[in-house]
Amino acid sequence: MQPDSRHFKANAEAALREPRLQAALKQLELGFVAGRQRCYEALPEFESLRDRARDILDHTLENLDAYLVEYESRVIESGGQVHWASTPVQAREIVIDICRAAKARSVIRGKSMVGEEIGINDALEAAGFEVTETDLGEYILQLAGEPPSHIVAPAIHKTREEISDLFFEHHREHGFTQRQTERSALVAEARQVLREKFLGADVGMTGANFLIAETGSNVIVTNEGNGDLSSTLPRVQIVTAAIDKVVPTLEDASLLLRLLGRSATGQEITAYTTFTTGPKRARDADGPGEYHVVLIDNHRSEMLGSELRPMLRCIRCGACMNHCPVYGRVGGHAYGWVYPGPMGSVLTPIMVGLDEAGHLPNACTLNGRCETVCPVKIPLPTLLRSLRRRQHLQRQNSRLARIALSLWTWVALRPRLYQALTRPAMSLLSRLGAKSGSFRRMLLASGWTRVRDLPAPQGSTFQARWQQRQRGRK
Amino acid sequence: MSAAREQVLSRVRTALGRGEPGDAQVAEIRARIERHPRHIEPVFDEPAPLRFRQKLEAAEASCATLDSLAQVGAEVERYLDQAGVAKRLVVSGDELLQSIDWPASIDVRPWVAGSDERVSLTSAHRGIAETGTLMLLSGENNPTRLNFLPDYHIVVLTADQLVLRMEDAWDSLRSCFGEMPRTVNFISGPSKTADVEQTVEYGAHGPRCLHVILVG
Amino acid sequence: MEIPDTNSPSDQPHVGLFVTCLVDLFRPSVGFAAVELLQRAGCRVTVPRAQTCCGQPAFNSGDDWHAKQIAMQVLDAFEEFDYVVGPSGSCMGTIRCHYPEMFADDSRLLPRFEALCAKSHELVSFLVDVRGVEAVEASFDHCVTYHDSCSALRELGIKAQPRKLLATVAGLHISELQGTDICCGFGGTFCVKYPEISGSMVADKVAAVAASGADTLLSGDLGCLLNLSGKLRREGKSTRVYHVAEVLANMADGKSIGEGDD
Ligand code: SF4
Numbered sequence: 040m041q042p043d044s045r046h047f048k049a050n051a052e053a054a055l056r057e058p059r060l061q062a063a064l065k066q067l068e069l070g071f072v073a074g075r076q077r078c079y080e081a082l083p084e085f086e087s088l089r090d091r092a093r094d095i096l097d098h099t100l101e102n103l104d105a106y107l108v109e110y111e112s113r114v115i116e117s118g119g120q121v122h123w124a125s126t127p128v129q130a131r132e133i134v135i136d137i138c139r140a141a142k143a144r145s146v147i148r149g150k151s152m153v154g155e156e157i158g159i160n161d162a163l164e165a166a167g168f169e170v171t172e173t174d175l176g177e178y179i180l181q182l183a184g185e186p187p188s189h190i191v192a193p194a195i196h197k198t199r200e201e202i203s204d205l206f207f208e209h210h211r212e213h214g215f216t217q218r219q220t221e222r223s224a225l226v227a228e229a230r231q232v233l234r235e236k237f238l239g240a241d242v243g244m245t246g247a248n249f250l251i252a253e254t255g256s257n258v259i260v261t262n263e264g265n266g267d268l269s270s271t272l273p274r275v276q277i278v279t280a281a282i283d284k285v286v287p288t289l290e291d292a293s294l295l296l297r298l299l300g301r302s303a304t305g306q307e308i309t310a311y312t313t314f315t316t317g318p319k320r321a322r323d324a325d326g327p328g329e330y331h332v333v334l335i336d337n338h339r340s341e342m343l344g345s346e347l348r349p350m351l352r353c354i355r356c357g358a359c360m361n362h363c364p365v366y367g368r369v370g371g372h373a374y375g376w377v378y379p380g381p382m383g384s385v386l387t388p389i390m391v392g393l394d395e396a397g398h399l400p401n402a403c404t405l406n407g408r409c410e411t412v413c414p415v416k417i418p419l420p421t422l423l424r425s426l427r428r429r430q431h432l433q434r435q436n437s438r439l440a441r442i443a444l445s446l447w448t449w450v451a452l453r454p455r456l457y458q459a460l461t462r463p464a465m466s467l468l469s470r471l472g473a474k475s476g477s478f479r480r481m482l483l484a485s486g487w488t489r490v491r492d493l494p495a496p497q498g499s500t501f502q503a504r505w506q507q508r509q510r511g512r513k
Numbered sequence: 514m515s516a517a518r519e520q521v522l523s524r525v526r527t528a529l530g531r532g533e534p535g536d537a538q539v540a541e542i543r544a545r546i547e548r549h550p551r552h553i554e555p556v557f558d559e560p561a562p563l564r565f566r567q568k569l570e571a572a573e574a575s576c577a578t579l580d581s582l583a584q585v586g587a588e589v590e591r592y593l594d595q596a597g598v599a600k601r602l603v604v605s606g607d608e609l610l611q612s613i614d615w616p617a618s619i620d621v622r623p624w625v626a627g628s629d630e631r632v633s634l635t636s637a638h639r640g641i642a643e644t645g646t647l648m649l650l651s652g653e654n655n656p657t658r659l660n661f662l663p664d665y666h667i668v669v670l671t672a673d674q675l676v677l678r679m680e681d682a683w684d685s686l687r688s689c690f691g692e693m694p695r696t697v698n699f700i701s702g703p704s705k706t707a708d709v710e711q712t713v714e715y716g717a718h719g720p721r722c723l724h725v726i727l728v729g
Numbered sequence: 730m731e732i733p734d735t736n737s738p739s740d741q742p743h744v745g746l747f748v749t750c751l752v753d754l755f756r757p758s759v760g761f762a763a764v765e766l767l768q769r770a771g772c773r774v775t776v777p778r779a780q781t782c783c784g785q786p787a788f789n790s791g792d793d794w795h796a797k798q799i800a801m802q803v804l805d806a807f808e809e810f811d812y813v814v815g816p817s818g819s820c821m822g823t824i825r826c827h828y829p830e831m832f833a834d835d836s837r838l839l840p841r842f843e844a845l846c847a848k849s850h851e852l853v854s855f856l857v858d859v860r861g862v863e864a865v866e867a868s869f870d871h872c873v874t875y876h877d878s879c880s881a882l883r884e885l886g887i888k889a890q891p892r893k894l895l896a897t898v899a900g901l902h903i904s905e906l907q908g909t910d911i912c913c914g915f916g917g918t919f920c921v922k923y924p925e926i927s928g929s930m931v932a933d934k935v936a937a938v939a940a941s942g943a944d945t946l947l948s949g950d951l952g953c954l955l956n957l958s959g960k961l962r963r964e965g966k967s968t969r970v971y972h973v974a975e976v977l978a979n980m981a982d983g984k985s986i987g988e989g990d991d
Contacts, residue, residue: 052925066711068908084555091552104525105534105542117693123518175717176708192708199710226706226714233718253546254693264661264704264719271657271696282521287542288549293679297555304707308644310572311719312699319695324606324624324656326695336521344528364912368929402923404916404930405789406879421830427791436790440918444787448795451750451781452802458778465754476989477962486921490928491959494755494970494987501748501757505776 040158040186042391044375047398051369060196060370067195071361074305075412082301092298093416095291096352100343106252106285107334113255117317119330127157130335134159134244134277135166137331141275143168143241149259149266150174151246152190152355153281153335155377156390159244171236173265175229182209188371190378191303191357196370199225233265243269243327247280248354249295250332253288256316257332260299262309270315276327278315281335283351289314295354298414303356338389346425350385352415359409359419365402374399381409381419388426397435400426462503465496472496551680554643561642561675562727568645572702573715574723582728585669586615589634592724593619598665603628606654607636610669624656633663638689639682640675640727644701647725648682651696660698666720668700672729744772745807747815747824747849750782751951752972756986759951762978763816763852769978770860772814777806783820788827789917800828801838804845812859813849816974818881819950821851826884851881852974853949857890867979868899874906874943875973876934876957878950882910891949891973898976904941908933915956931960938968945969945985947976958987 043050054060079085099106111121122137124130138146146168148154160181163170172181176194180187182205187193194202202225207218213232219225245266247257257278259266270276286292292314300306319326342350360366360380371379376396378386384399400423409419430436450457472478472495480488487493498504526532534542557564566576577588593600601620604610615621622628635655639648647668651657660666676682679699686697704719715721744767752759760776767774784799803824807813815821828842856862875895881887895901914920914930921927934957938946946961946968948954958970969985984990 048923051923055925055929063711070707070711082555084553087553095552101529102534102538102542103529104522105539107522107525109542109546117695123515123521125517125520125524129517173718174708175706179708192711194708195711197709202709222709222712222714225709226717230716230718237718252542253549256693256697262704263706263717265717267657267661267698268718271661282525287546289683290549290551290680293683294552296679307568308646308699308701310700310702310705312646312701314693314697314699316693316695316697320652322653323651323695324653325626325658326651334521336524340521340524340528342528343525344530364914364930365923365926368926401919402926404879404912404914404919404927406912406916407883408879408910408912411883424789424791427789428793429791431791431793440790440922444790444792445795447782448784448787448792448799451784452795452798454779454781454802457781461754472989474990476984477959477987479963484921486924487959489924490963491931491956492962492987494955494958494962495989496755497757497984499757501753501760502776502778504757505760506778 040155040377042376042387042395044387044391044396044399047373047375047402050373050375051402054369054373059198063196063198064367064370067361067367071304075302075358075361078301078305078307088294088298089414089416092295092414093352095286095294096415099286100283100348100351103282103285103343106287107282110250110252110255110285113252114317114332117255119255119317119332122331122333124333125336127337130157130279130333131159131162133333134279135162137275137277138163138168138242141241141329143275145169145171145236145240146242146244147171147173147236147240147269147273148177149243149245149261149269150177150193151244151279152377153246153279154244155187156337157279157335159279171233171240173233173237173269174261175226175263178229178233179205186372186377188379189357189360190355196372237268237272240273242275242277243273244277244279245269247278247284248299249292250280250285251289251292251314252285254316256314258292259313259315260296260309261311264311267311267313270313271326274327275329276315276318276331278332279335280332281337281339283339299354299356302358302412302414342389347385347389347422349417350382350422352417353382354415356414358412358414362408362412364404364406364408381423385419385422385426393426393430393433393435397430400430401436458500458502461500466499469496469498554678554680557643561677562672564642565640565645565675566727569702569725572645574645574702574725576725576727578727580729582612583614585613585726585728586619588726589667590616590619592667593632596665596722598632601629602632602634602667603630603659605633605635605656605659609636609671610634624659630659630662632665632667633659634667634669635659637668637670637674639685640670641677641679641682642675643678646679646699646701649698649700650694652694657696657698660700661719663720664716665722665724667724667726669726669728672727741771741773742811744774744812744814745810746774746776747780747783747807747813747820748776749815749817749820749951751955752816755955756951756972758980758983759816759972759974762972762974762980763814765978765980766852766856766974767814770856770862772860775810779806783823785820785823786917788823788831793831797831800831800842804841808841808845811848812855813845814852814855816852816972817950818851818878818885818887819952821849822880822884824849851885851887851949853891853894853977854885854887857893862894864897865894865977867977869976869981870900871945872902872904872943873945873947873976874904874938874941875909876906876913876946876948876953877909878948878953879912881949887949894977895947895973901976904943906941907937913953913956915952917952920956931956935960935964935966939966943968945971947971947973949973954986962987
């Protein structure tokens with residue numbers, strides 16, 4: 040997908056004026072946020088699990104090459120194949136080659152964010168394959184021709200009416216001529232349409248929530264069961280996964296699973312958690328004959344070697360965006376690329392460039408709510424500040440902001456001058472604003488006064504009045 | 514080995530500030546995998562069968578508790594009657610299920626490729642009390658599709674198959690098989706989605722209904 | 730060195746008051762309220778003249794070099810005191826959490842910053858947790874609601890302390906805000922860089938204030954208070970807005986933040 044993070048501000052403002060999106064986003068607090076909170080309160084071990092999860096993942100990252108090689112050996116032993124890709128381009132080529140070699144016609148996909156990251160759908164379609172998303176949310180977006188706006192609930196911005204219109208338009212060719220408006224009827228209709236796709240597909244593509252070094256397994260967590268059908272029915276399975284998905288053992292994955300569902304959707308465990316290891320065994324009743332894993336770097340090794348390493352602990356639960364007041368106002372599309380919210384504001388500048396995504400680290404109040412809910416304790420505000428530091432060093436932030444800040448610090452470093460300047464200035468402002476108590480408009484402060492008044496200062500500065508009082512006492 | 518593989522691994526190593534892992538490091542990693550240490554595991558007081566049942570029901574699965582395997586046939590009939598579906602079901606080849614006495618009114622067929630899979634009956638390897646989760650393994654007698662394609666999935670589990678946590682299920686898997694089956698499904702309720710207006714609907718792609726029969 | 734308040738005997742802990750730039754400029758009465766509360770809690774208070782800002786604007790803009798210059802200025806001005814106390818979770822969070830981070834690689838300065846960090850406190854948490862204050866002598870006949878600033882809440886873990894002391898203010902009744910852990914949209918330069926998003930956030934907060942039924946809004950951070958008061962005024966609401974210190978020091982009798990003569 041072409042990044043559009045450059046236009047964050049305009050996109051965000053448009054999103055704020057979109058009442059249906061605003062209504063959908065309001066649901067987040069009542070749904071995911073409240074659900075996570077219930078889980079949190081019901082599990083006294085939650086905080087110690089978070090600490091442990093962080094430690095396990097840090098240990099894994101510190102030994103990432105060794106664990107990747109272990110994982111690779113286990114996949115090969117179980118009859119699977121492992122392909123490595125540094126870049127999205129390489130990853131796409133590998134996937135297309137596998138599909139061609141298998142003489143495939145149709146590909147079904149279980150939800151995978153790394154698949155979005157490498158833009159696999161467009162590439163497969165351009166190469167002549169029929170691609171169908173099977174996660175209901177992703178399927179809706181495929182029909183609408185839109186990218187996901189949330190990493191867990193991709194179609195969170197879509198209303199029932201819009202979905203009804205989309206199905207009515209696209210399902211006619213499958214013999215569904217009646218417009219459905221009830222939620223259950225919409226789900227049932229999609230189930231029927233997609234069931235045919237599942238049964239007819241040659242290749243099933245999924246992502247991986249985790250890769251297990253101990254066994255060479257990939258783990259998929261879903262509620263719908265689409266990931267399972269994608270990895271069971273077609274004759275070829277392709278798993279696309281980033282290199283930071285590997286964890287050492289089944290026990291390590293079990294711990295992370297306790298955090299994942301709770302943090303993502305407020306579920307102790309999702310309906311389906313599946314560990315898949317290699318292709319169908321000789322005696323197995325079903326399963327694909329080929330099993331491929333594409334391991335993708337795409338700037339992760341670069342992050343590993345920088346202060347952004349903690350970001351690689353991310354288990355893609357979405358809690359940070361569910362709890363982000365900015366995401367909660369502007370939704371996922373405003374961020375302009377695959378990953379929205381706090382985690383996206385760290386990942387996007389790295390993956391598409393800080394010059395393209397310069398807004399993202401700044402469009403944050405650093406309120407820290409994301410960090411307190413992140414199940415793997417990623418210090419998101421600190422990482423966003425790091426990106427601001429990079430921008431500052433590369434002089435990529437706005438000139439006006441730089442000048443204003445330099446001026447302020449220059450004065451702030453000279454207390455006597457600061458006091459000499461602020462005393463008369465505040466007295467004057469106070470007098471001007473005394474009558475109404477606050478200013479509706481203020482020169483050089485239009486960013487402030489566009490949406491709120493500026494309260495007038497009380498009078499002279501504290502320092503001035505304090506010194507006066509001290510002199511009186513002497 | 515591919516150039517990309519070397520490139521990715523060497524970038525990772527550069528990032529970690531070292532070269533290829535030494536023997537000692539590899540040995541340490543393998544030892545940790547070998548030990549597969551267990552971590553913090555949530556404590557709960559309820560007896561395992563009660564917890565298992567409560568968690569399953571909280572996830573909108575249904576659960577019946579029977580004294581013996583001999584009652585399974587009647588329970589399945591009752592369930593199908595109540596659900597109002599035709600009394601026809603596909604049964605996986607698992608040994609446990611072969612000894613069930615079926616009432617003549619139910620059309621029971623062993624699974625073969627191409628079966629009509631509206632209702633399936635399978636066993637499970639373990640049931641996990643912590644989360645009300647079934648652990649099902651693929652194999653010669655256990656096609657994974659039977660866990661996902663039917664509208665109704667009925668699972669028979671004996672009480673001695675219940676364990677407390679996922680970690681116990683792994684231990685049991687390791688000691689029973691010594692290797693990972695191709696597919697390990699942890700199932701904790703019927704298929705569902707909240708992709709339409711953040712509101713849960715059941716039967717997204719997998720079974721609309723999950724019924725667990727706990728025996729003994 | 731400044732002259733401490735003369736009626737304080739010298740065996741009392743010596744507190745350097747970090748006024749914070751926003752209090753200094755916009756709301757001096759909060760500074761006086763802080764002095765009053767500290768003295769009542771048995772502290773000797775000095776206000777160093779060589780203070781301006783804590784450096785957070787520079788730090789949060791990625792300008793570490795300037796942030797560190799300012800941090801060193803704060804260190805020089807405040808190192809000598811037993812405690813550094815300020816009426817802001819945000820500024821004290823910067824000193825406590827971020828100064829040591831900024832100097833993590835500076836083996837010479839780090840110990841000094843760690844020592845500074847260890848004795849720096851936000852005002853209300855200092856009163857309750859360090860000085861063991863159980864109650865205040867104040868009265869305020871209003872229904873109030875309390876906004877937790879994000880830095881107080883999350884960087885410093887302050888939530889119970891202001892509520893504990895407010896509960897001892899005669900006549901005061903607290904009605905809690907819905908979503909008290911959600912940011913008000915101030916965020917330093919964020920509020921002027923992204924005014925529309927900030928405006929939407931503060932609008933929700935102001936709606937929550939209205940829903941609480943309180944006639945007065947309190948908080949411990951002036952940044953949030955200016956934002957909230959500004960939005961309340963813009964919406965024509967008459968809710969009074971004070972810094973919590975003003976109420977605790979029984980000094981909330983003057984005009985509230987943003988309140989005019991008419
Ligand atoms: S950064 Fe943390 S909270 Fe956000 S998606 Fe990743 S793991 Fe979840």
